[in-house]
Amino acid sequence: MKTSTVITNIKSTLILVLMAAALGSCATIEGAGEDIESAGEAVQDAANG
Numbered sequence: 001m002k003t004s005t006v007i008t009n010i011k012s013t014l015i016l017v018l019m020a021a022a023l024g025s026c027a028t029i030e031g032a033g034e035d036i037e038s039a040g041e042a043v044q045d046a047a048n049g
Contacts, residue, residue, distance in 0.1 A: 022035050 022039070
């Protein structure tokens with residue numbers, strides 16, 4: 001297996017684990033909205049550097 005394939009698999013697994021943790025912590029629809037909003041802001045901050 002190539003190194004790039006292993007890294008891609010690790011990244012995919014990490015993303016799935018983080019998504020599962022985020023969804024598991026949402027007790028209400030409002031909480032889900034707040035989690036999605038904060039995730040979007042984090043992505044935006046990372047993109048802006």
